[in-house]
Amino acid sequence: xxxxxxxxxxxxxxxxxxxxxxxxxxxxxxxxxxxxxxxxxxxxxxxxxxxxxxxxxxxxxxxxxxxxxxxxxxxxxxxxxxxxxxxxxxxxxxxxxxxxxxxxxxxxxxxxxxxxxxxxxxxxxxxxxxxxxxxxxxxxxxxxxxxxxxxxxxxxxxxxxxxxxxxxxxxxxxxxxxxxxxxxxxxxxxxxxxxxxxxxxxxxxxxxxxxxxxxxxxxxxxxxxxxxxxxxxxxxxxxxxxxxxxxxxxxxxxxxxxxxxxxxxxxxxxxxxxxxxxxxx
Amino acid sequence: xxxxxxxxxxxxxxxxxxxxxxxxxxxxxxxxxxxxxxxxxxxxxxxxxxxxxxxxxxxxxxxxxxxxxxxxxxxxxxxxxxxxxxxxxxxxxxxxxxxxxxxxxxxxxxxxxxxxxxxxxxxxxxxxxxxxxxxxxxxxxxxxxxxxxxxxxxxxxxxxxxxxxxxxxxxxxxxxxxxxxxxxxxxxxxxxxxxxxxxxxxxxxxxxxxxxxxxxxxxxxxxxxxxxxxxxxxxxxxxxxxxxxxxxxxxxxxxxxxxxxxxxxxxx
Numbered sequence: 001x002x003x004x005x006x007x008x009x010x011x012x013x014x015x016x017x018x019x020x021x022x023x024x025x026x027x028x029x030x031x032x033x034x035x036x037x038x039x040x041x042x043x044x045x046x047x048x049x050x051x052x053x054x055x056x057x058x059x060x061x062x063x064x065x066x067x068x069x070x071x072x073x074x075x076x077x078x079x080x081x082x083x084x085x086x087x088x089x090x091x092x093x094x095x096x097x098x099x100x101x102x103x104x105x106x107x108x109x110x111x112x113x114x115x116x117x118x119x120x121x122x123x124x125x126x127x128x129x130x131x132x133x134x135x136x137x138x139x140x141x142x143x144x145x146x147x148x149x150x151x152x153x154x155x156x157x158x159x160x161x162x163x164x165x166x167x168x169x170x171x172x173x174x175x176x177x178x179x180x181x182x183x184x185x186x187x188x189x190x191x192x193x194x195x196x197x198x199x200x201x202x203x204x205x206x207x208x209x210x211x212x213x214x215x216x217x218x219x220x221x222x223x224x225x226x227x228x229x230x231x232x233x234x235x236x237x238x239x240x241x242x243x244x245x246x247x248x249x250x251x252x253x254x255x256x257x258x259x260x261x262x263x264x265x266x267x268x269x270x271x272x273x274x275x276x277x278x279x280x281x
Numbered sequence: 282x283x284x285x286x287x288x289x290x291x292x293x294x295x296x297x298x299x300x301x302x303x304x305x306x307x308x309x310x311x312x313x314x315x316x317x318x319x320x321x322x323x324x325x326x327x328x329x330x331x332x333x334x335x336x337x338x339x340x341x342x343x344x345x346x347x348x349x350x351x352x353x354x355x356x357x358x359x360x361x362x363x364x365x366x367x368x369x370x371x372x373x374x375x376x377x378x379x380x381x382x383x384x385x386x387x388x389x390x391x392x393x394x395x396x397x398x399x400x401x402x403x404x405x406x407x408x409x410x411x412x413x414x415x416x417x418x419x420x421x422x423x424x425x426x427x428x429x430x431x432x433x434x435x436x437x438x439x440x441x442x443x444x445x446x447x448x449x450x451x452x453x454x455x456x457x458x459x460x461x462x463x464x465x466x467x468x469x470x471x472x473x474x475x476x477x478x479x480x481x482x483x484x485x486x487x488x489x490x491x492x493x494x495x496x497x498x499x500x501x502x503x504x505x506x507x508x509x510x511x512x513x514x515x516x517x518x519x520x521x522x523x524x525x526x527x528x529x530x531x532x533x534x535x536x537x538x539x540x541x542x543x544x545x546x547x548x549x
Binding site: 006007009010011026028029032033036037039040043111112113114116117276279 | 307374375381389405414418
């Protein structure tokens with residue numbers, strides 16, 4: 001009467017193919033979770049969801065006042081406000097998505113301990129959340145860029161693959177960061193400083209190519225080209241701003257694509273490898 | 282730690298009082314152990330630091346479940362009793378495959394569904410949104426969840442409150458919502474963590490009906506409860522957890538009496 005053959009072990013990570021299939025099957029959960037969190041984020045403020053738009057706009061105003069009007073640091077950049085908008089919006093999307101992903105396992109312990117689902121959905125959901133929050137920013141970015149005299153050209157189409165690459169790049173980085181902060185919560189304390197450092201090293205605020213004579217040297221250029229965030233910001237500007245053509249577009253594309261492929265594959269493998277340990281405090 | 286003898290001083294093997302119980306095996310745990318690493322909120326003494334060769338001994342290992350063997354069958358409704366901190370909830374989480382065991386393993390015919398009072402869906406989101414999220418996380422498609430939502434809302438009896446944030450609910454209202462979400466997919470194995478305790482009589486009657494449906498459908502239910510009444514009316518078997526191991530396993534009345542005797546002795 002008692003047959004043990006039909007029992008299957010629980011809490012064992014399924015093979016990679018099955019795992020990815022389960023993630024895909026429950027993708028609606030990741031999206032719904034992301035949208036739900038976005039909606040409830042500013043629920044208790046008077047302006048509500050407008051804050052998702054207002055936050056980066058205010059940030060641009062602050063940086064514009066400080067760096068253009070007070071410090072006059074915009075030397076060499078023709079359209080500084082457009083330059084800032086594209087830089088800040090796209091850079092913030094990346095850092096928020098990766099930070100959110102890093103926090104997703106630690107923050108959702110209750111959910112992990114009550115429901116069985118592939119845990120990769122949590123960092124992915126965090127990336128989707130920031131992507132949805134970024135969409136109105138794209139609108140603001142386009143308005144600013146067009147209003148400040150950039151031409152609407154066919155190069156705008158290049159924004160689509162940049163968007164796709166950046167999304168995948170963030171997803172891979174978020175998976176990796178989620179695993180890292182699962183083992184070492186300290187990661188969450190380090191990330192903001194890391195992103196602040198990269199912020200200054202990615203040419204978000206100033207054009208790294210014109211201000212510094214050191215940029216003439218080949219090894220410095222290689223260093224910047226190896227920085228995926230510099231690639232992201234520069235490619236966005238190359239696509240949306242005729243006044244900001246990228247220096248080495250071919251290398252930028254190659255570098256970002258390599259980073260994206262490596263991080264997506266490695267991030268997913270590394271995250272899944274610890275699947276059965278998430279949730280044990 | 283050795284696994285407890287399933288029936289130390291029980292008369293005979295566990296006998297089912299419910300018709301159709303003790304069918305095929307649905308859930309089995311062998312040598313299950315769970316050890317938590319808990320961060321201690323106290324300043325380490327110099328002696329501890331020296332003993333650990335300079336490393337701060339900041340965490341302690343807590344053996345919450347130590348070597349549990351358990352087999353549950355179709356139609357089994359198993360009640361779990363035990364003192365606070367005896368490892369009941371941890372065992373239930375491990376049986377659901379949600380808490381990775383330190384040793385031993387768990388197998389089941391189907392992924393068990395766990396419902397607990399602390400189960401955190403999204404407190405800031407409305408009851409309706411939580412139904413959608415819960416259903417999607419359990420593997421239903423959006424249309425399936427939307428089809429079943431009216432039925433789920435009817436079961437919770439939260440008609441007027443379903444669009445309010447869950448954090449504004451009372452604990453009883455939350456229990457209703459979680460119970461309805463957990464049983465939305467008609468699981469073969471349902472694990473209930475004390476969630477029924479906070480419900481009123483009406484909800485208890487509803488949930489008993491739902492549990493009976495699952496059992497009639499060749500399901501298995503495990504529930505933690507401190508209520509003698511809940512266990513004796515709903516269960517055909519009872520497990521007493523003590524210090525992370527099974528102390529007794531058998532017919533509810535007998536195990537409950539044994540537990541009561543032990544509790545009285547300890548008070549003296």
